[in-house]
Amino acid sequence: MKVAFFDAKPYDMPGFDRFAAGTDLEIKYFETKLSEDTVSLAAGFDAVCVFVNDTVNEGVVNRLYDLGVRVIALRCAGFNNVDTRACFGKIHVYRVPAYSPYAVAEHAMAMLLTLNRKIHKAYNRTREFNFSLSGLSGFDLHGKTVGIVGTGKIGRIFADICKGFGMHILAYDKFPVQNSGLNYVELPELFAKSHILSLHCPLTDETYHLINDDTVEMMKPGAVIINTSRGALIDTESLINGLKTQIIGGAGLDVYEEEGDLFYEDQSARIVHDDNLVRLIAMPNVIVTSHQAFLTQEALSNIAETTVDNLLRFSRGEGNPDTEVCYRCQRQESCRKERQKKCF
């Protein structure tokens, strides 16, 4: 099986080479992202391997199909960048449902701690031998309320980490987890009572701009927002307004709704034209990381292992119902429960 690997980075290749060695997979790495402009590179390949910022819209899917590609192997969990409906009946879509939920949950807590205790500012100060503490005070996390939206794998681990800090947890999920011991409330209550809000739900039509002018209005003044999920869960204009009016006390953003053309690349010698991102980065109470929450050795190894396994199983005609994306319900669990087999 020949695989065109898009948006390849130096940290991807060792793991994929290791797990593909001695198998029937032949991987060609392309640095470019998959898009309508680059899709022709997939000619002659059986599969494409893509990541979070590759564009796999209807046009790209149809072109891939015409070129003979029969599998899209996502090397990530989220699949909002793939038009799965367009894939139905044409191309199978696999993902890596879990590679290290700990990596993402721990990064969310790292962002919260950094923001709250101003580690980013202290680091810069002491490098210049400025040992002043002015402006560095934070607050105890102990006793504060954290609102967690999305209590899947990552959200539940984040909840456990927060429990370790002695925080109170409020949760919201469209499909609450039975017997999880979590205190589920409706979103307005979660927004009104949380000192900290952490987003761990997928990006869907329903969750698009979950944080908007109306929901910012509902929040506790000074609330800190952490987003390690997908950028478009937050309406950036509303976030900036909330930060300006200080309803929002800080934001830790590992994802950004317009990240596609910026993240994962060195833009340091260029003028960044995205004024909203520039504005956010200029704020002292905002931290932006470049969609790196997943980036641990364990996660990279698990991603490569599962993706190679997905491709090999497909090439042997076996498939894998646990990692194939259901185009219709888009939820592994509900798909299995309600239909006993994949909608695909």
Ligand code: NAI
């Ligand atoms: P998961 O599938 O285990 O959990 C997602 C949870 O969101 C589920 O419990 C689901 O019921 C819930 N949900 C679905 N629709 C919802 C809605 N409308 N409102 C509230 N909750 C809803 O996924 P997991 O592994 O916990 O990942 C969560 C998200 O984290 C992924 O969708 C992905 O976007 C993001 N992610 C980010 C990474 C990064 O590097 N920054 C890496 C991996 C995942």
